[in-house]
Amino acid sequence: MNQVIDRDDRLSSLEAFAATSAASGPALPATVPTQYLEERKVGAQNVQVHRDETRVLQKLAALAAAAGDDWYYRFPVKNRQKGTTDYIEGPSIKLANDLARLYGNCAVDVRVQDLGSSWLIYARFVDYETGFEMTRPFQQAKGGSRMGGRGDDADARRLDIAMQIGTSKAIRNVVVNSLQTFADFAFDQAKNSLVEKIGKNLVGYRDRTVAGIENHGITIDRVEAVIGKATKDWTAPDISRVIALMKGIMDGMSTAEETFPSREQPKEDTKLGDFVAQAKTGDTVNAETGEVTDASTDQTQQTQASQSSSQDASSGAEDATGGAATQEKGPSAADAAPPAPKTEDEYIAYANAWIESATSGEERKARWLREKPMREAAGVQADAAKALETKLKEKAAPQKK
Incomplete structure (x- = not known):
């Protein structure tokens, strides 16, 4: 009985104290739990420095001359219907990052959902001047990286590398699709600048390219088979193709065997x-x-x-009747x-x-x-x-x- 009275007295005292504090002190805002992938309304914003598209293109052209093959990739894919090898090429993550920076007044946001064996990565691009938004999902397998070395921490490093690769691809996809015209312009400028740069020192680039191929353990005859020319006949566009293909191998877009198949089987007459x-x-x-x-x-x-x-057998039978056979058998x-x-x-x-x-x-x-x-x-x-x-x-x- 005494315990019940004491508990009621304590509750009454606490309520009285809370009422006094609420009346005398400032009201605290209520907290609302937020969602991980919340919808944010941005819309067009007033900015201090407006975008100049002409200057953006000029800056892209100037930077493409220095970036060269860093701004694009190229790797082979098998066309099973035609039985041929096609090539996929496009802007790299470095181009996407530089493009977003030069375009200005925009933002790229990335959110990740863990699906167990993979991540679902949402990348969103927002243009503050126009209010334009685009969100693109990208699914990255957790076993998507072969790099990471060996040792106790190898699995953790591979997991981290796979995550970074997926994030970079998600960002590249959303930026390139949001700013398609600018991305295409930067991509073409990078390819053309590399060809022009190679053309000014054709022999030097050819020698360095061949040395790089050999350093990766790839025989030169395999590369010549893909390009369709002997090394001594390579032109600036040919060397540019080889550099882009090698970059695809180094970036993990394809393997050396897929890009430059070995030539073990002899050619048929x-x-x-x-x-x-x-x-x-x-x-x-x-x-x-x-x-x-x-x-x-x-x-x-x-x-x-x-x-x-049959005829010979008949003739032989007749000859046997008369004596010796006189005809040869067929x-x-x-x-x-x-x-x-x-x-x-x-x-x-x-x-x-x-x-x-x-x-x-x-x-x-x-x-x-x-x-x-x-x-x-x-x-x-x-x-x-x-x-x-x-x-x-x-x-x-x-x-x-």
């Missing part, structure tokens, strides 16, 4: 390829020479051989050319036979190239073809005495 391309399913192959015979022609020849064999069905292999196992057995029986190394090489469509039609897998090709090279190699 065009004439042999055209000849073999005419082979159809059901065609036959000469076991001695590897030559392919058209299916219809082979069928006609087999029919003729069968008829001839080719039998067993002597006809064997059918082309239709499965991987059939081709392996077939190829092993002619590899062993061939007498010339050049003959083996030519026949191997000739039979590429045959291997594809039989469904020969890469590992099986590799084993056969290794055996062929061993047989074709000159034997040491």
